[in-house]
Amino acid sequence: MPRRRARSEPDSPQRLALAVARHRLALARLDALRAGRPLPEAPPEPLPPSAAPITPSASPEQTYRNTERLLGEGSDQ
Secondary structure, eight states, X not given: OOOOOOOOSTTHXXXXXXXXXXXXXXXHHHHHXXXXXXXXXXXXXXXXXXXXXXXXXXXXXXXXXXXXXXXXXXXXX
């Protein structure tokens, strides 16, 4: 599975903060389950970040050539 590259759009800090908040809530819920306490309530979800278009870093043709080069198939010269 390909690794995701970091996005440089302005909503990246908000996305990171949301991921951290979800992770902390999941850990708090897991701790509560283990200790037999009631589960903490999830805060309301914030509105989704702006739908900025994701632009590829290379054209489909360049991606194909790079893949062939990595797999050792074909010639790219």
